[in-house]
Amino acid sequence: MRPAAALAVLMLSSACASDSSTASEQGGTSEAGTSETGTSGGEPTGGDDPEDLTCKGGPWERGKPIAMPELPAGDPAAGYTALLTEDYVSCGIPWDLFGFAEGVLGVEEPLPGRAGKNAEVGHAWNVVSLSDGSELVVSNCLQCHAGYFNGELIVGLGKASADFTTSLSEFAEPLPDLPETSEANASFNKFKARAAALGPYSTMMTIGANPAVMFAIVLLSHRDPVTLAWSDEPLYPLSTELVIPADPPPWWRVGKKASNFANGMSRRDHRGTMVLASSLCTDSVDEAGPVVDYFADIQAYLASIEAPSYPFAIDEALAADGAEIFECNCAGCHGTYAVDDAAESFPNLLIPLDVIGTDPSFATLSAEGGFYHHLREWFNESFYGMFSEVVTDDPTPGYTAPPLDGVWATAPYFHNGSVPSIALVLDSAARPTTWRRLDYDSTNFDEAALGWPWEPATAWADAPASERKFIYDTSLFGYGNGGHTFGDHLDDGERRALLEYLKTL
Template identity: 30%
Template sequence: MRRLFPALVFSSIALLTACGGGSSGGVPASNTGGNNPGGNNTGNEPGSTQEFELLASRRGGHYWHDFCAGKPDSTVVPADPREMVVPGVNAGKAVLMNAWWQTCQQDNHPGTCGELRRRDAEGLALVAAEGRPGAASMFAGDYSTSMFSFAAADYAEMWDSIWNLDERPAQFDELVAQRWGMPLSAVKNPYPLPGEDPNTSNGGSGQLPMGVTQLREADGTWTGQLNVTCSICHGGGVGTAQDGEGLGPMYGTNSLSDITVMFTDLARLAPQQAALAIIAQNKVRGTGNITNFQLFGTLTLADFQTLPGYLSVQAEPSTGTEDPPVWWNVGSRTAKFYDGAQKVDAKRIELSFHFPDFFNDLEGAKAWVLANQQDGDAWISGLKSPEWPEGKLGEIDTQLAEAGAVLFHAKDLWAAGLNNPSPRPEGGNGSCASCHGAYSPKYANDSAYLDSPLLEGVASYITPIDIINTDRARLNGNSERVQEYSKENWFAYSDGPYNDDGVSLCGNWADPSLRQEVELGYLAPPLYGVWATAPYFHNGAVPNLEAVLDPSQRPEIWRRNSVAAPAGLEGQVVMGFDYSLDTGFDEQTIGWRYEELACEAGTSLPIPLIGVTIPLVDCNPVMDDGATLQDGLALLWGNGGLAWNLLNVPIMTDAQIEERKIYNTNYYSQGNSGHEFTAVLTAAERRAIIEYLKTL
């Protein structure tokens, strides 16, 4: 890293000096670190001379994986540091915590580093799939057959059967990846071309996108049948492997895919896929509806006593548009989902997409999940975030980043004179770290910030909705009726253990019996690798970090840039979002390049046989009171989650696919409000904080 001292830093240093080191609200901020990084309640000891650096990052993952690095298999694995997050943790300290840990699995602890490594290896094959022996796929467990599978020969002919091209393009595999928005796998992920025997060609000479896998027998025999995997929602790409370590196609992040388009195509290859094709898995490319309670309940409909509860939630609000969170931060969380409504150790749900043959053998499906959940979670929670590629995007200005580290951890956004109009959280020091956690070793080893340095990077604060003020649709979707239904659901641990009210401790923590004084809101996420996770907010409504910190810069309607079609195929194929660091990434604002659209710039799409048009970006009022059709749809979707999924415009043309790239913040669940408390930052402070976030 280069060390520069531009005028911007002078301004930042002056501001920090005026803050007196950032102390506020009775919470001191010390300038020295602790002298026992491995213990509890260490922090800054009187007379300590040990200094900790401002800039360093463990890049997410899980403490266990870091602990076991380079150690023998027989090494005993210590306790999970997240188990410290219980009521009373960090009382009176700078970092707030209220999303408590709950142990949900008897075999949660791996015991030894060897067992952790075994779980990690099995989990890689299981969840990443990509043709590995032991790969899991949609509703098929890790079995070699599936009612949802489709023939590789049919997949290889999509250029004709779906795209209506005159001949198979040389870039066919890449064009499938572009159309569906999921990169080609970085490893060999083969399928046989027409006429090929997969067992004499090492699976075939074709290359699949990372969200599809070829099924295999237990002995490794290839079947020539394909199925989709978790990576349709949780696989993405940032740059190329040549840009830097960890870049290119990557697991556990996705702002690229259009899974509704994918299932629409697959329905034409395999009729059994049609059930998923008619459901709006997402309405905007790069997003999903990954915690849709109305659809999720179908997985346990074979448990017929839950049917009345399932039917009761169909009129509850849809959770709407969501941006799947990154997996490399799973090991730094104590709770799942954007509202923190399920504990991170409640692992059953992580394999729900692989729930095998649940209508014919529900108990067998449950047993499969229980037998594999630890392996899947061990791999997911051990993933690391990519480093900022200095050789590609420019060196980090170390001096500016250090100033940003202090601002991030110590600047009180509600300090006197700032006149911050947003409500202030109760407790903490009013800084970014107060909600998102402490990352800098200087502060992670400061007892004024954390009870233990082992809590470095752990984010476990559910910010009340009246403070964070981001779109409420996701929160509204986890309604009181949904909470009641959750008590019956196996994935929400209807089998206990229970509290005194009979509510499962690993169930839905939106239930007031579990959360008690904790207000409903959104869990502030860990920020490892945050530079690579645009767009931002739980619904992906904000295209870059600059606009997160400065609400005035957020576009109302925008469309991320796409890759140009190959020469000769212009207008004949659909291309995906540009995730190149050369042409797609904005290293100044930290996010993806986009174009802003005017409200009247969109088109209206007809619904066949009904004669109604759905304007994607038309904000013209249709009512005397100024209400638009979008407002009317929001009322419908806000009172009927099933309608969000089933009242979906059938995708029949490439023009419709292109329209799905538009992000309209006027649409239900897609608002870009919130996080307004950072508006009090100056331009100099924003630049310094962003420079610091690059280092995470």
């Protein structure tokens, strides 16, 4: 990753790296390296007896429902405009220098319909005017939530190829400060200092792993909860050994979900957790208040997004067979689907860790007694806790079962992106311990397995340093691919039918 690329991603705490600092989603090529046959990710660590996974019952019977919150009214159209014009990150790159930065970052695809200088920058950037007339280019949410599928840029699709495998501090600290002759220059200096603070605790092990959770934890650990004032020294303990990877979910699930984050911790009005996630340089209540106000519109826009339609052929007869399998084995957790949205249902269940069995790091570290449990205390006592709430272990630590609209487009799978295809989600014994994508070309899609084509890889620690970032090693902390064994009892024909049905969602 090049210096400007590394810094650019920091302008949004939940953002992903820009396309040129990642493997291209549109037409990248694979990196050659030594590989070996992948093995199973280990014995299943959770879940009910497969014999019980019929219409008579299943893991949903032990799920804990999360109530849908009452959200403030918002205007989706105004929210879309705010998303692509406002400065909710509060620091960035001066406009006068952005041409140079873009030369390093690569020119992103623009988003149609934008006006003025926003029409001149890529889809993941906003150009804002500051009070002294200087102009600043800041990241927007599309840094993380606009990805490519089948060569098409899709707003709301999580970006699965961001490269956070080098510490951001390595790039931020050597860069000189700009003379503070303008608000834009001062903003850049602040941004650079925040990069240095985030870097040690946000380094991922593989391309595609997202440090959004760690960014939020680091940012709140440096802030007073009441005033939001920044402290150069962290106020809570941080660890370079306990770095949690995440996988950005698609926005089109927002309208159905009672809680955000994989562990279901965002409750009530979600504006608080959303604004916190973009608070790289928002250091006072006076700054945060107006952002919270217009995030009511952004929240409404997110809830209005619908999943794209599967772009390839579907075997309708096989899909119909799969619908019956889905009803008995999956709908209890993941809901029901219909042409008429009003006929659909979604249970919003938090599944306990001993049932779901997926990598426990995020859920346990944020729960009572966990190393990062202070995030709950900080948030609920903070300005953001006035209207939002963080709940990490009530009634139990676990993970939420998500809606599956457009699930075929959202590889890799699980909350940490540890499984490259849905076929492997349904067959835990076939999951590789170490794997790598064949390439980062979004037109190279496995229609049978519903996911990215992959190949076995050598262990991360045994690979050359230049190859490690392309390897997903499920033996690493936070990257485990066990659990969710609920498809193991299906035979190959049933899995094929179920996969065909999922294409219709």
